[in-house]
Amino acid sequence: MSSEPKTVLSVEGLHAGYGRVAVLRGIDMRVAEGELVTLIGANGAGKSTLLKALVGLVPPSGGTIRFLGNDITRLRPERAVRAGLALVPEGRMLFGPMSVEENLELGGHVRDRADTAESLERVFDLFPVLEERRLQTAATLSGGEQQMLAVARALMARPRLLLLDEPSLGLAPKVIKEIFAALEKLKAEGLTILLVEQDARLALKHADRGYVMRTGSIALAGAAADLLADDDVRLIYLGAWHGEGENT
């Protein structure tokens, strides 16, 4: 390999938790420019905590986070967005009583007016239904539309790295397909993506590489195709005993 792709995110020995409860115990990971990396693992493994630590919602107690060459370990969330990290959080966390448009404008809070106008067009292009729902309040959207709005809101910040926490949760297969099609499109445009998913098969199908998390540390890492073929991963996370290929 001649030109190694640029590292966007590198995490070393990251520790974090809630109060005295330690959740992350020495996480090492790396995401290169243009990659779609997925993070899978059982419920409670600490995946959401890791994403929250990356954006500063949960302050790390040890280790370092480097982003685009800068140490961002202690950045508060409002600075992390400005640095180029945008999170689509677990449970979406939309501004329910506010309109779709206002949610999107808030997504562009760190951007100037011209950027926001341009980004609006781009996210409406990606999710046309949001344009139709523009003046509706976020709380009145369907689950799928809410998830699209959550992704769109994060994109409004024009991130260099998009973090997604279980975007498929509770959605119908057809809607999941739409969301993943959008992620593929974003990836094709060069966006770097770190995706946490409960549906490991789905995630590994779309990812370049994957990390498997177990009780606060990385248990396994590798190319997505290798993880899909790995016996342990198949057994534990892909439900191989149910037969293959049923899941889409």
Add this chain to the structure above:
Amino acid sequence: MGGTELLQFVLAGLKNGSIYALVALGFTLIYAATGVINFAQGEFYMLGGMLSVWAYADLGLPLPLAGLVGVMATAAVGGVFELGAIRQRKDGDPLALIVITVGGSMVLSSMARHLFGPNERPLPLFSGGGSVSVFGAVLEVQTIWILGLTALAVVGLWYLYNRTGLGRAMRACAVNRDAARIVGIDTRLMVTVSFLLAAALGALAGLAVTPLTQTAFDVGPTVGIKGFAAAILGGLGNPIAAVVGGLVLGMLESVSIAFISSTYKDAIALIVLLGVLFVRPQGILGRSRREKV
């Protein structure tokens, strides 16, 4: 009771009600940003009058300028109180913050007593002692000032909330703090801004009323309780409801004077408070931090 007499009570209710509305707006703003009741809100009302008197009588500034100084200085006190006390409580624990505001209230009134003395202090009427007749009822010019300034403050606040980026960020913060943070809103700054605004609104009320009632270091708590009652009457949720709560409380007081006795006027706010507490026993002082769509 005749129609004219009734109208007179309505006008008095509107006058007091708009004062409660301004104080209630302060409660609502701070509650939206922090999830706690600011028990120092009544002191902002006291300081608004007191600092205006100080600027007028002690500094010798002309009345309009003195009023401006009173309101701005109180806003500054509100900001400093937030930066120096509220913000220092890093985890934002609601109970701790409530205790801080109670302590802050005591500190502010003792400081006022120390600096400005224990006596009542007057301020001249804004534009003389005239009055106009409204269908036979007497409307004092100062009351017109009170109603006008309240209306102006409400419209200004509405504009800020619904037509500016700052207002949108404040609303976002009230809906979901973590969501606000991840889109890049400095939620601590929003808390500071809320204290500045709440202090200014309370101060405006104190300034507008002082020409009619005079002011003293200890006028805060009574008005604070009434503003609080008005705010929870409106559900603590949104500014419009706070204004409505204030006006309703003012009217209730007026009606009670008209039909029962003025002895019970001050009890109305407490009855309202107890009534709301009775219907909605939890969730008055603090709110859950986890809110979903």
